[in-house]
Amino acid sequence: MxxxxxxxxxxxxxxxxxxxxxxxxxxxxxxxxxxxxxxxxxxxxxxxxxxxxxxxxxxxxxxxxxxxxxxxxxxxxxxxxxxxxxxxxxxxxxxxxxxxxxxxxxxxxxxxxxxxxxxxKSMRPLPEKWHGLADEDQIYRQRYLDLIVNDRSRSILQARSRIVREIREHLWSRDFLEVETPVFQTVAGGAAARPFFTRSNALNCDFSLRIALELPLKRLLVGGFDRVFEIGKVFRNEGISRRHSPEFTMLEVYQAYSDYRGMMDLFRSMIHRICENLLGTYDIQRPDGDVIHLAGSWTEARYKDLILNKTQDPDWFSRSREEKLKRATALGIEVDPASEDFEITNDVFGKLIEPTLIQPTFVTHLPKELVPLAKLSPNDPSTVEVFELCINGQEIAPAYSEQNDPIAQREAFEKQAGEEIQKIDHDFLTALEHGMPPAGGMGVGIDRLVMMLMGTQNLRDTILFPTLKPRATGES
RNA sequence: GCCCGAUUAGCUCAGCUGGCCAGAGCAGUUGACUCUUAAUCAAUUGGUCCGGGGUUCGAAUCCCCGAUCGGGUACCA
Missing domain, CATH: 2.40.50.140 (Nucleic acid-binding proteins)
Incomplete structure (x- = not known):
């Protein structure tokens, strides 16, 4: 001064x-x-x-x-x-x-x-030159200081931008149209999560902020844009943790005349491109020393087989709800006693299996109750034509053969709405009734993808300005 | 939401079996130095020990309440 x-x-x-x-x-x-x-x-x-x-x-x-x-x-x-x-x-x-x-x-x-x-001129001192800035709160609140003194933060956040660029170029080169759809929605659909709300003075009505990109993009399939994608923020009013941020970035891709298997190829080639052009390696070092191998074609596993293998119980799926509850608890996980049958099974998957899937694994044939927006599998109508790609012990990308039967879609929505208090997007159903081509669709959590590729342990390390509680008073 | 832990100088941290003035390194300030790599050397400034209350002759240190952050957990197809 x-x-x-x-x-x-x-x-x-x-x-x-x-x-x-x-x-x-x-x-x-x-x-x-x-x-x-x-x-x-x-x-x-x-x-x-x-x-x-x-x-x-x-x-x-x-x-x-x-x-x-x-x-x-x-x-x-x-x-x-x-x-x-x-x-x-x-x-x-x-x-x-x-x-x-x-x-x-x-x-x-x-x-x-x-x-x-x-x-x-700089009128304030820089953080300590050798230890850098270590106070986690300050790293996120004053990210500019973190970027000046912590090289690791710089490189992760720069890499994020380059990863997104590779994804865009990959999709552009395959003739996908990049679009922008509304953040304000009258019904926040396409996923099950509590939305944020806001209000328009001009229209005198309330809006939800979107929790997924899915439904508007599918309307574009109906409209004839048969290869579309969007990269954008979605907002979920849920808990915040190392793996969860209230606003995060999703990529959603829809390709007509394809299906979930087509999405497998698309995603794998996308990741391989990033490995080649950006990382210079197909092997990702995790903080715990394990290495994730991204080369090759990746494992496929049926949901059912994973469950049977984990529970060591060949009769798991024919057991009663109470029996499943008992056995799941015996395996050492907490299960809400009010859970439905398939929810107990999914707890086993989410808590005991998913965290162990470090190497890329396409989990297929999920039970239909879990995925209301996908087509039933022709061979086994109790399952759907989807994969959930797990890498790094996390779900990175789910993909479906998208449901385009408006009757079946309406039933699935009504069933879901009955269980949870959820509104139905009737306009979307009307759109489906006009006919939607068969399509494969996929969602990718960009933040988690960057986390995996950069080997970080906290989602916030991949977000420039993470959501934080506002400072109570004054300035320093 | 619940359970644990943390909060001391601008930054990184020590001090916590209650007791002389709350300390170090870096940054800052003053000086020396024409190949340094965390430069070096000499001197020096800087504190609401997160906030509030309590116990005590005496609290950074023990107890209670609150704030903020972190970790775990719950919710999140």
């Missing part, structure tokens, strides 16, 4: 200044010619994150969008007056540095400053 007013008194307000950036920290090393031990003149710019002053010469490091670049500033090269002004710069200030390249004794390619310009 005092420094700033001194600067202004001295007639140089840094906030009026700007500078050139011809290259980034990542581009500079490739410009250096090892044979001549020299490089061209460059202009780099960034925030000072290292400041090592040694009398009449100083090393600084600038942080730009690609990382860090070292600069060497000498009094005899920028002049006495400029150097004494430079010495007053602080960690955290933004500067531009221009000059040729050289290699230090330690072998680091460095910009030898011919000029240094202060372009923005």
């Amino acid at each position: 005092e420094k700033l007013s001194k600067l202004v008194e001295a007639g140089s307000n840094p906030f009026f200044a700007n500078c050139e950036q011809t290259h980034t920290s990542a581009q500079v090393p490739s410009l250096f010619d090892e044979s001549t031990e020299s490089g061209p003149e460059v202009s780099v710019a960034g925030r000072i994150v290292v400041f090592r002053l040694m009398g009449k010469a100083t090393f600084i490091k600038l942080l730009d969008r690609d990382g860090r670049i070292q600069c060497y500033v000498r009094q005899d090269e920028i002049g006495e007056e400029a150097y004494s002004a430079f010495k007053k710069y602080d960690l955290g200030d933004f500067v531009g540095v221009s000059g040729p390249l050289f290699k230090t004794k330690a072998g680091e390619i460095t910009v030898r400053a011919k000029s240094v310009t202060l372009v923005s």
Whole structure:
């Protein structure tokens, strides 16, 4: 603060200044010619994150969008007056540095400053340079500080953006149309979750925020857009945890004249593309040391077989509700005693099987009660034509052969609405009655996908600004 | 929602069997230093020990209430 007013008194307000950036920290090393031990003149710019002053010469490091670049500033090269002004710069200030390249004794390619310009002053100190910022609350509340000092956070969040870009390019290249559908919905459908509500003054009515993208996208199938996808935020007013965020990003894809098996190929090829173009590996290291192998064609397993295998009970599915309840409890899981038959079985799946599916596994033939929007399996009408892809012990992507029979769809909705207090989207049913082509559809939780690919343990590490409780008072 | 844990300088943390002034490193400030890599060396500033109440001659430390955060758990096809 005092420094700033001194600067202004001295007639140089840094906030009026700007500078050139011809290259980034990542581009500079490739410009250096090892044979001549020299490089061209460059202009780099960034925030000072290292400041090592040694009398009449100083090393600084600038942080730009690609990382860090070292600069060497000498009094005899920028002049006495400029150097004494430079010495007053602080960690955290933004500067531009221009000059040729050289290699230090330690072998680091460095910009030898011919000029240094202060372009923005930092009036608050940076977090500790060695330990970085560790306070989790502050990491999320002041993400900008986290990004400055914690390289891991930077790379995860940059990777997220690049992953989404690969997904888009993959789908574009297969002639999918990217669309945007409404966040405000009169009936929040396509999933079962408590919605958030908001109000329109102009229309004098209440809206839910969407909990899924599904129903509007299927209307587009009816309308003849037979390959569509959307990447967007959905909102669920439920608990927050390491794996749950109230707003999160979904990809939903619908492809007519395909089915859930087509979605398998689509998703696998998408992940393989990311491995190849971005990660440079098909093996993902988990924090616990396990490795997820994404190469190849991935395992398939029937829901029923997984259950029978886990319960070690060949008669599981013919047992009574009470008997299942007893046995599930004996396996060491908590089950709501009021649960329906299929819910008990699904608790066994969710609590005992899913967490163990670290390697990619397509779980197929789910019981129809769990999935009201999918087609029944022709061979076994108690199951549906779907897969639930589990990787990293989490459900990453469910996909269906989408239900396009309006009568069957209405029945499934009514059954669901009877159990839970849920409204039926009648307009969607009307749309189905106009005819929807057979289609495969898939939903992908982008945040969880990034979590898996980046090997992080907390969903919030993949979200730039996670939802937090507002600060009670004042500012720091 | 419930159960555990945490909260001390701008940041990272120590101190917690109740007892001389609440400490260190980094950052800041002042000085020395023309190849540093957590630069080094010397000096120095900085505290509502999360808030409130209680026990006690005495509380950062023990007890109660509250706030915030984290972990687990529940809800979430």
